[in-house]
Amino acid sequence: MIYTKPLHGSRSNAQLKPDKIARFYYHITRESDWGEEITLNPIGGNNGNRAFDEPKNARTCVAPSIENCLCAIVYGDADPYYIYRTKEKVIAYWPYQVEDATLTRERWIINPQSFILVGTLEIGKFVESREIDRQFSLNDSCGSYEDVPHQREVLKAWKSALKTNKCGGLKI
Numbered sequence: 119m120i121y122t123k124p125l126h127g128s129r130s131n132a133q134l135k136p137d138k139i140a141r142f143y144y145h146i147t148r149e150s151d152w153g154e155e156i157t158l159n160p161i162g163g164n165n166g167n168r169a170f171d172e173p174k175n176a177r178t179c180v181a182p183s184i185e186n187c188l189c190a191i192v193y194g195d196a197d198p199y200y201i202y203r204t205k206e207k208v209i210a211y212w213p214y215q216v217e218d219a220t221l222t223r224e225r226w227i228i229n230p231q232s233f234i235l236v237g238t239l240e241i242g243k244f245v246e247s248r249e250i251d252r253q254f255s256l257n258d259s260c261g262s263y264e265d266v267p268h269q270r271e272v273l274k275a276w277k278s279a280l281k282t283n284k285c286g287g288l289k290i
Contacts, residue, residue, distance in 0.1 A: 131175055131228045134211040143180035143210055143225060145202045145233060146187040152200065152235070159230045177226035180210060184239075185276040189269055190222035198238035205232040221269050 145158065162176035181187045184201055210225030218224070 129175070129214060131177070131211070134175075134214075134226065134228065136209050136211050137225060140207040140209050141182055142207055143182060143204045143227065144184055144187050144236075145178060145180050146184070146191060146239075147200050147202065148198075149200065152202070154235050155205065155232060156202070157230050157232050158202075158227075160226075160228050175226065175228070177211075177213075177228050178231060179213075180204070180225050180227055181223050182225070183223070185273060185280055186223045188239075188241075188276045189273040190218065190224055193241060197240040199241060200235060201237045201239060202233035203236045205234050218269055221273060 158178045160176035160178050179190070181190060187201075204227075208227060208231060210227050213219045213224050213226050216224055
């Protein structure tokens with residue numbers, strides 16, 4: 119079911135602004151039983167990695183790169199993280215009232231969408247060492263609970279670590 123009735127101070131999905139370009143999007147999860155391909159149905163409310171004050175629109179939160187996804191999540195101690203990508207290029211929608219969306223480049227997919235498993239990432243060793251490339255402290259409070267200036271450093275370090283494969287745990 120797709121959420122269509124706006125809540126107080128919110129917009130219905132029909133009022134969301136679509137991105138102009140169809141592209142592949144990524145979604146990261148710790149769910150191990152999704153398999154090689156899954157259709158994700160948008161979920162409403164404040165489930166998963168959403169802040170309590172974010173809109174409750176039914177959606178699947180995605181980003182155009184792995185590092186943008188990593189910058190948007192809160193890290194836990196369960197490894198590996200599973201990296202999914204949309205099976206086809208899709209049009210996603212611009213979020214609203216999501217404080218870090220300009221940095222994470224978060225978009226919303228508001229219809230059921232097929233995703234394929236493209237890899238895994240083990241970040242536990244980084245949580246334990248609290249460091250990637252000596253550029254920032256990685257701990258269980260990083261990701262979307264951090265302030266935006268700190269997230270810029272997190273994003274920069276993830277880009278560097280993934281580009282040079284210094285994280286070592288990435289398997290694609």
